[in-house]
Amino acid sequence: MTDTDVIIVGAGAVGLAVGRALASRGQQVIVLEKNDRFGEETSARNSEVIHAGMYYPTGSLKARLCVAGKHAMYQFCAERGISARALGKLIVAPRPEDLPALKVIHDRGHANDIPDLEIIGPERIAQMEPEIVAAAAIWSPSSGIVDSHSYMLALLGVIEDHGGALARNAPFLSAVPIKGGFEVRVGGNEPMTLTTRQLVLSAGLWSTQAGRAVDGLDPALVPETKFAKGNYFTYGGKAPFKHLIYPMPSVGGLGIHVTPDMAGHARFGPDVQPVETLDYRVDETRKSIFAASIRAYWPKLDESLMQPDYTGIRPKIGNALTQFEDFRILDHTVHGLEGLVCLFGIDSPGLTSSFAIGEEVAQRLGQSAL
Ligand SMILES: Cc1cc2nc3c(=O)[nH]c(=O)nc-3n(C[C@H](O)[C@H](O)[C@H](O)COP(=O)(O)OP(=O)(O)OC[C@H]3O[C@@H](n4cnc5c(N)ncnc54)[C@H](O)[C@@H]3O)c2cc1C
Structure with missing residues (x-):
């Protein structure tokens, strides 16, 4: 015993x-x-984003468990009255040259059992998010946010x-x-x-x-285990987004995105910053890198309204920082x-x-x- x-x-x-x-x-x-x-x-x-599951190689644990986890989390939260909202997400391609890479993500999403993904053009993007400038986007209706x-x-x-x-x-x-x-x-x-x-x-x-x-x-x-910090900035002004807005993913992270949080405020981040120690202070020197990245899809950003918010640290194993x-x-x-x-x-x-x-x-x- x-x-x-x-x-x-x-x-x-x-x-x-x-x-x-x-x-x-x-x-x-x-x-x-x-x-x-x-x-x-x-x-x-x-x-606090519920990911749809289109980023990960088909057949990987991440692909399988993300898709299964998403459905289970929405159901579990609904049964218990926990805030979990499928706001939907746009992955935006600022330039026409990005379209082939967008298509790869879209097709992988279908292979990963996310049948509701669509590639949409500037007109629909403008209807959904008038201030976003993009040549094309993936619309992912099952992405959302949760009160973790x-x-x-x-x-x-x-x-x-x-x-x-x-x-x-x-x-x-x-x-x-x-x-x-x-x-x-x-x-x-x-x-x-x-x-x-x-x-x-x-x-x-x-x-x-x-x-x-x-x-x-x-x-x-x-x-x-190596550490990769993600910094976040909040936005003091009104950010006019109803959906999650993501750029094209980068290695080690999903790109500096906009997340409307449960309270309806907008937050930008995270970036990917390899660190040696667990120091949770925001690296404020990264503000201008953030601003440049966000302006690629939201030109009206007012950088002076960005305030340091918080950070999180990812546990990275193997070559996760490069592949x-x-x-x-x-x-x-x-x-x-x-x-x-x-x-x-x-x-x-x-x-x-x-x-x-x-x-x-x-x-x-x-x-x-x-
Ligand atoms: C910046 C950032 C953004 C992210 N965004 C998202 C997102 O939007 N959506 C998403 O799905 N995922 C996201 N993730 C990933 C997600 O947050 C993590 O994968 C998840 O929270 C990991 O949970 P965990 O329980 O494994 O780890 P943790 O939450 O770190 O829990 C591990 C626990 O183990 C405890 N512990 C450690 N050692 C011991 C010990 N010896 N004895 C007792 N207790 C111990 C720790 O104190 C800790 O409480 C993000 C991560 C980061 C850093």
Whole structure:
């Protein structure tokens, strides 16, 4: 007998979604969180955009889990009265030369099971967003925004309703495989040792450290996590947008976009800035780069109304700063430790995918689909 069925390391959107999936299948779940509260790191510092799923190579985990996660998130939020709105999004191509690249994204979207994407021309763009200047755009009606805090609170609610618990100020220190599970050392004010049948690492920016702390996990399977900051600026003036407006994506990020937030204000960002440390201050020197990028599709921008807002930091693994890297979800078929699932490189679209990642992890731990 172990103390619990499952220990999940990390109470971000992903760890909590894994907890929801397992608790609702009758598993006894404990989520360990090193901070005072759940969801204070990357899950609280992003664009809160529900992505449609057209950016990722067909067949990748990102493509599959983003599309499945999007549908599941809209449904979960609707059932619980959480704000999630399909505002729709325009990916704008400022110049006619960008059209072939736009078509590639559009066609990949169709291949990724997003049938409602359309390429539209300047007339329709002008009807939808009169101040946007573009040669063409992809219209994605299923893209939207979500109140990520309420979403995480609801996931935690499901865990607790099924008798599970969130342990706050409870850093995971290490794990050792034992017969039928793992022995887990937890630090903090009340250090303890717990035994569990199964262990899930969902530690976001700290996933390399978490992976290295599992005895018997081949270090070659634990990728280095690099940090890529995304700065945001708010707009003091009236930004006349009803939809999400995205430029063409760039390597490592989706381009400096405009997101009308839940309160109806506009926010610009994020950019992609490789950093060595977790410093969440906005780099204000980037304002002019932002302005130039936004003016390419919104010439009326008044740069003087841009104010530094907040930042988030993406966990990047492998060569993610220069090329596509997929989520890494490692189970016993890869590392040989029965009952262990490790999540690495859960950058964007990790929020959108979270619900589906939870389902994926549950199945890899031997639970059947509900
Ligand atoms: C700038 C930016 C914009 C983004 N925009 C979007 C977007 O619009 N849409 C989208 O879908 N995705 C977006 N993302 C990606 C998304 O935010 C993340 O993929 C997602 O939030 C990751 O969730 P997580 O639970 O894996 O990580 P986190 O939210 O970082 O949670 C990990 C948790 O683990 C805890 N932890 C770490 N180590 C330990 C330990 N040893 N013991 C106990 N606890 C530990 C941490 O304290 C943290 O609470 C964006 C990301 C960034 C940075």
